[in-house]
Amino acid sequence: MGSKKGNTGSAATATTLALFLVALTVFTVYIFVAKPIWSWFPPAINEIGHEIDRQFMRTLVITGVVFVLAQFGLAWVVFRYRTRGQRATYSHGNNVMEVIWTLATAILFIGLGIYAQRAWAEVRLKPAPPDAMRIEVIGQQFKWSFRLPGPDGKFGKYKFEAHPEQEFTRDPWVVDADDPDGKDDVILGPGSVFAVVVDQPVELLIRSKDVTHSFFVRELRLKQDAVPGMTVPLQFTATVPGEYQVVCAELCGQGHHLMGTFMKVLSREDYAAWLKDMTAE
Amino acid sequence: MTTHAGAVHAHEAPQGFIRKYIFSLDHKVIGKQYISLALFSAFVGMFLSLLMRMRLAWPTMKLPFFPDGILPEQYLAMVTMHGTIMVFMVLTTAPQSGFGNYFLPIQIGAADMAFPVLNMLSFWTTLLSLVVLMAAFFVSGGAPLGGWTVYTPLSAIGQIAGPGQGLGMTLWVIAIAIFCGASLMGAINFIATTLDLRSRGMSLMRLPLTVWAWFITAVISLLAFGVLLAAGILLLLDRTAGTSFFIPGNLVLTDKVIPHKGGSPILWQHLFWFFGHPEVYIAILPGMGLASHVLSTFSRKPVFGYRAMVFAMSSIAFLGFIVWGHHMFVSGMSPYVGLAFSVLTMSIGVPSAIKTFNWLGTLWGGDIKFTTPMLFALGFVSLFVSGGLSGLFLAQTSIDQYLHDTYFVVAHFHLIMGVAAIFGIFTGVYFWFPKMFGRMMSDTMGKLHFWLTFVGVYAIFMPMHFIGLAGHPRRYADGSGAAYLASMDPVHVFMSVAAFVTIAAQFIFLFNFLWSIWKGKKADINPWQATTLEWGVPSPPPHDNFAGHEPPVHRGAYEFAVPGVADDYIMQTTPPEKVAKA
Structure with a gap:
């Protein structure tokens, strides 16, 4: 490590890895933007479907930005700090930065999660x-x-619902003949x-x-x-x-x-x- | 600061082949046994995925041993066994039991694990579990077809539910119950060793992050596998003793009424995922610890935010236990509970983001050496980001109603839990091979292996997200059941071809691994100029690691590029007066 040959090798490897990460990111974003993914979704046929699509888009934008920044960031540090005989910076971290990115992601992710509950509540919590x-x-x-x-708006009981005390040996999933609700x-x-x-x-x-x-x-x-x-x-x-x-x-x-x-x-x-x-x- | 007499007790090296290599009490031999078991299992699991990709791309193609092509029930049996083997026998054993066993005692300055006999027992119990699991392939009806999550009542009512649901499924449950026992024994050992056997000066905040990861993973294992064990026993009773924990009344299959009543299918899902979600972290945490360790070592720079990393891993472990319901949003569970699980799950993204920021912070301003283990650690970070972000879609109740049980989920967990964790394992193999075998692996073959695998896994799993977004359900033997699935066939063919190339690349690794054991270049005691204790003992280390001494520890694990010091690293064991000034 640290030899002249190692440094040349590291330039090639660093460049290839950085380029691959950039290409991967650009290509993934390209599929989403230029050949829009919502054309892969069939169009929604209900209001909730449209709301879920909007929430999907909000999430896509936020995760998309994080994805691009993280992969580009990785590509950048790999390329910029490849070994060229330098000595690394001596640092054990930075508490202010830790607090900032912890709070930022907490607000972003949890906020998104709470926002998503609107469509959920609409389908699942309302009668x-x-x-x-x-x-x-x-x-x-x-x-x-x-x-x-049928016209009465009521379902007849199945045999196992009408007579829960009986053990059935034959098909219990037959509408009970004695239940007037089941006639129609x-x-x-x-x-x-x-x-x-x-x-x-x-x-x-x-x-x-x-x-x-x-x-x-x-x-x-x-x-x-x-x-x-x-x-x-x-x-x-x-x-x-x-x-x-x-x-x-x-x-x-x-x-x-x-x-x-x-x-x-x-x-x-x-x-x-x-x-x-x-x-x- | 803990010291213990156990750290210095030197035990005699055993004589004879069987005591030395088979029923060995030496943590290093046991670690290698676990790694061998995982390597074998990984190739079996990978072979199954090869067959699955054949079926998905060319459903009717005839193959040796499959004269009529792979049948749907055979495909599903492969799905089940691939998942089970990979999750339990590879992702749980290699990073934790394999590397953990070998390196945890050395990294903390101990002569062995706290309970060597228990350690030996846990390996042999794991092997027994693997044998019982593999037997399911060969019994009448074959391996079970219910997926690795074995949802009830499909898995509870026996042969009538489908091929493989008879004896094959019973063997599956027994194998998993045995595996739980093995994991519990291992977990106790890891916890006791970390707490009691640390060398003089090795305070908790001086531990390498690998040790923190193994310790936290052991705590998770202890709490999670006990629940799976209980669930497995209940399922076994439902199958064999006529109980109805998971089987409700009035089930009718092929005109036959199932003689059970009163059970709850959702109960199984709660118990399974109470284990199953923490299991994800059991698979990935050791990889996180190792990635931090290796990124620091090869960027010649201290870990950025060491305490934040420990804090993040601990909160992932804690949150991991209260998010299991996100696997069950559409299971019929109360929608109010789904709401709570969703918000908790979104919050688990926070410690994951902290880790990613800190990895980038570690690399920033470094002097990065691109060795093979470093490339795999960098790949781990990239895959962890890609696989983690899709989790933010699935964690949201409303979006999950669409994406649940589609290929989007398969792509998500393969990237993060499968491939990222496997990259963690490869990082470990390439990093520690010189210490374990006294020889270097070929760097040329290692880099070739890295590039083919890194590009290959993205080529397999990125397109998989898109067919998931288009609504392709998972665990489908083919797309013949719905017209809209037929348009996705070309994507399946592309993913299959990418999978064949990636699988082929693993034979480069296998060759490099086996060849280097005997023919590799001799390794120095510290070829990577690393700081932790394993790099101060011979390669491979002697039977009792430190020759009966307790190595005193003088500093934290990541003292690289210290100003005013000649070398760009100081080992943990180097006394302050011996550090050469610049």
């Missing part, structure tokens, strides 16, 4: 509006099925597509018959695990008609990657026609 369309979503290996409450329920069996009405609030009631699944629609920017033994609500209002891919996002077995279906967002008239088709079958 669904009373006029929300309620749809039960049920995951099972490796299909989705759905249930609509519309059941869309495993593998079905489901539909919602555009601009109408929707509350999904997500459950699972077997293992944990996860309901995910990219355009809604929402995901919710379907947990056996629980019913978890998820609310949204879709504002753009269309057909959107539903996938399973929680590993549920060998057919996990095939567990997809579609969510149709329809006008009120189209929905009525669709529902008629479904009940006619």
Whole structure:
């Protein structure tokens, strides 16, 4: 170390490493800016989706600035302070600087975290509006099925809910025949597509018959695990008609990657026609 | 200041091959045993990732032993075993049990660990765990397919849940429970050794940051592995004894009602991540300590903000225990709890940022020598920044609803917990190899290995963020289930090719490592002109390290470029009157 040869080698290595770090940073930023990443996101179809996109952008700008400064900073010190026979500065640190960057990052990061809670509170903490369309979503290996409450707006009880004292040896997931609420329920069996009405609030009631699944629609920017033994609500209002891919996002077995279906967002008239088709079958 | 008779007790070097190399009580042999175990496991885990990348890029390609191509259930078994082997057998063993065992006693001036027999037991228990885990590949049904997080009830209800969920899954739980026992034994030993066996003059604030990192990691291990052990036992009972800790009622699979009721699937997630999140820091903290150590050594400059570094590592360890819920924002857990976990998680970015600033501060004004270990330490810093910043997206409840369980998460944790931690391990190998084997590794091969690996890992994991942003779920055997995934196939092919090159580069490392053990250039006692105690004993160190003496320590670990001193470093053991003036 410290020989003439070592110094030449260190110049080459320092320059290469600095250039690589700069290239990496420029290229990463280029992908985000010139070929915008939000063109990779499909457009959001609900207000919360747009708010999540805005929060994503705020986070991207802040982390982007830190990313560029840190990688450029590393590239700079590596190049500037490569060994050229100099003696290093003797310093054990600087407490004022420690305090400044601790406070700065604390305010920035925690502030961002608190700001993000607005969209979360909107979806997760507020109860669904009373006029929300309620749809039960049920995951099972490796299909989705759905249930609509029918004109009475009430779901009938399943056998295991109506008679919790009985142990069932046969399928407990059958709507209890004695429950009047269940008479008009519309059941869309495993593998079905489901539909919602555009601009109408929707509350999904997500459950699972077997293992944990996860309901995910990219355009809604929402995901919710379907947990056996629980019913978890998820609310949204879709504002753009269309057909959107539903996938399973929680590993549920060998057919996990095939567990997809579609969510149709329809006008009120189209929905009525669709529902008629479904009940006619 | 602690002194202890244990620091000077000289034990006899054992005679005979078995006592010396197999059932050895010597911390250095045990350290090498751990490193060998991790090296073997790393190549197995890497081979699995090779097969996974084959499947993802070319789903139907026929391969030897896979006449119909890799089946989805086989792909998922590889996902599970790759994750398990890498997290437990590589990232937990190499940086902590491997290097920690070998160098912690020497760096504090002790003759051995506090409990040598316990130390030997913890290695052999770890090996047993590895054997049981590997056995899962060979039993009927094969290895489990539920991922390394083995979420219940998929992992709790047996064969009916899918291939590998029978005996393979039972072996998995048993292996992990054994591993927990081994880690607990190791943790106790590390804590006792650091507190009790420090040499005269080795105060806490003179400890090398590597020792601080191992000590803090041991405390985390002690608190985290106990919880995983309990969770594993409960899961084993659910699987074999008919209990229902994690299985609710009325589950129906293939028209069969599962005879369990009353359990909670989310309970498993809480217990698992109470361990699982601190585990991330178990993997990365030793790398952080070593990066600080090596950056200081090769920039010939004291660590910038030593106390701040100790403080940052301690707060990461503390905060690491109260953020586990950020893995569970969409799990069905109360959304109010998610809110709290989110803000706590954002705050863990603060000590991480302090560390990054201090690393840059250490380099600033230095006299940087670009040795192979230094390059890996610099790579560690770059990867830590890249991998850490994506965590700020995932820590936010609202954004995580979109990104959870996508490839964005896979890219995030591979960069920070996988690759950055592996760079920490490589830093350790290249830095300490001369001390461990008395020979230098080839610098040319080392640098080639660095460049291919550094460029390679970025080529694999940077594009992976983008398919995650586009909503590609993880743990998918292929993209055939959704039309939008097909457009991402070219990215998969690119990542696979980058992975093949990176994997090939690891054989340069393996060759360099094995070749240098026998054929490397002879190493001096202190080839890096470093300051800590291991560089004052012969390479390799004798059986009892300090020949029965307790080396007195006169100063902190990072006295480089001290004004008025001839050399640009002063060893911790050099008495003040022996320091040559400029």
